[in-house]
Structure formats: structure tokens, C-alpha cells
Amino acid sequence: MQKEIELFKDGLKKEKLKITSQRLKILEAFLKTERHMSCDDLYRAIRRGNPEIGYATVYRTLKLIQKAGLAREVDLGDRVSRLEHEYGHKHHDHLICLKCGRFFEVFDPEIEQLQERLALKYKFNAVKHKMDIFGYCRKCKS
């Protein structure tokens, strides 16, 4: 994760922001997990080793991590912002189970291509998209 740490530092320098121990610890905690973490999840995880880091600092730093291109927001429809790794992780969409809450990461190049065609048709300059399919997973369908 050295590469990610460098990218983060570069992002900070570019904005004339400072490299602090709190920011680095929060970044490391985020990089350490592969799950989709809410700010609160991360706050709790960080807290275990660093009880002196504040809630607001976690929120603020997670915004910076996103700006540096290292994290992307996942919106599962509850009103909680969750983050997943962005650097070195390909774009994907989600199948989300309405019963157990589990989700599956999926990618379909044909869909992606048709999405581009659709944007083009509307002369729309697409930057990103979000596609979530909700339903019942193999284990939960009656």
C-alpha cells in the first residue's frame, strides 16, 4: 500500500494541505480492509489502536481520501455513506439482497458499452454511473 500512501500525500501537497499522523493512520485503516466501510465502522476500527483520534477527523480525512482517488462512495440506499477502495480496483456494480443485505460485485462489459452508447445518444458527457440491482440472493429466495 506504499503506492496509495504516496498518492495520498501527493494529493495533500497539491492542495497545500498538511500531512498529519492522524490522516496517515486513517488512510492505513481504510487500506487495511477490503470491505465496504461506513465512516463509523472506520472510526471504531481506528479507535482500537488510536483512542485519541476524533470522529470529525475521520469524516474529514475520508473526504480527502476520496478526492485523492483512493476511495469511492457506495450507496446502498440506506442513508449511510460507505467507502470501497478505488485505486487498483476495477469499476463494478452491485447485486444487493433485500433480505440478508449481502451484495455481489459484478461487471458486464456489454452493459458498460451500452451505457456509453446511451449517453452518446443524449449528447451527455458521462463521467460515472451507478447501477444496483436489488432482489433476493440464491440463499434468500424462498
Place this chain on the structure above:
Amino acid sequence: MQKEIELFKDGLKKEKLKITSQRLKILEAFLKTERHMSCDDLYRAIRRGNPEIGYATVYRTLKLIQKAGLAREVDLGDRVSRLEHEYGHKHHDHLICLKCGRFFEVFDPEIEQLQERLALKYKFNAVKHKMDIFGYCRKCKS
């Protein structure tokens, strides 16, 4: 909109809930517009003719309207729930402009078909999906 009103009343009766003047007024206000309305938007609109209707009642009734299958939630990524008509309106997705906030309603049968195929591949019983493409509209792209 008589059909919708009947469906709403049926939905209420089925749950042993009561048909009240407030509920009917809120439903009519919702049916009257074709926009994507937040609860607050609707509260304000209703207020103009009916200053006695409370905020909580609007929230509660909008939930009932959704349960009756007359409204569907639109999630534009801010944390505000907006509603659009569901009855008599075909499913569609959105192209959302990051600059001016305007959105375009789109439908691509090929994408829909591939989405089904994707769910099938994961033995996932898809119920609904949400696809939003974010970017810059014709007028806003530099």
C-alpha cells in the same frame, strides 16, 4: 386520476387503515405534479391550500402512497428522498447533470435485458434496479 385514488383507498382498506381528508389531499397534491418531489416540496405545495396539514402526516402518507404502488423513490445521491409517479409510468433510468442538476429520463431495452441476464448468471432473483449515469449535459459540457 380517479383510478389512482381508488387504488390508494383499496390499499388503505386492505391494511385496515382509514381514509382521511389529509391523506386524500396529500395524494392529490402528489398526483398533480409530474416532477420528482421531495417530502418537503410536497409539504410546501400542500400547505398553500391546506395550512392545517402537518409535516409528519405528509411523510407518513407518502409512505402509504408508495406501498399502494403509486409512487417510487428516486435517489439522486443527495440524502433526500424524492418521489415520482409509478402507476401508469414505465420504468426508466436517469442521466443526471453534475453541474446544473437537470436529469433526463431514459430507457434502453437492451440494457434491461442484459441486466436480467446478469442476475440470472448469479442465480439472483432481481426485483428492481437503479441505474443513474452522472456527467455533464449538452448545455453544461465545456
Place this chain on the structure above:
DNA sequence: ATGAAATTGAAAACCATTTTCAATTATACT
């Protein structure tokens, strides 16, 4: 080292939404 500017944690504020509660109302049943 110095000083300007950025950062921090704790607490308060924010804001959409939900809950509480006592008063009112709709409906089913005499």
C-alpha cells in the same frame, strides 16, 4: 527557530426523517 496557515478533538449544529403523545376522528357494530 519563527510565524502564518492548516489541523485537531469535542461539542454543538444541521437536516431529513421518525417517533412520541394527548387530542381528535373514522369505522364497525349495536
Place this chain on the structure above:
DNA sequence: AGTATAATTGAAAATGGTTTTCAATTTCAT
């Protein structure tokens, strides 16, 4: 029609995730 019962209402308070405020502390270019 009158009554009992359960649902509904509006106002206010609570909730919960997120953001802001502010005084104290820290970073870093000079």
C-alpha cells in the same frame, strides 16, 4: 343514530449520519 374501539393527527421532541464551530495545537515554508 349512538357508541366503542382503534387509527390518525399535528406539534414537538428525538434520532442518526454528517458537518461546522472554535480554541488549542501542529505543520512546514521561510
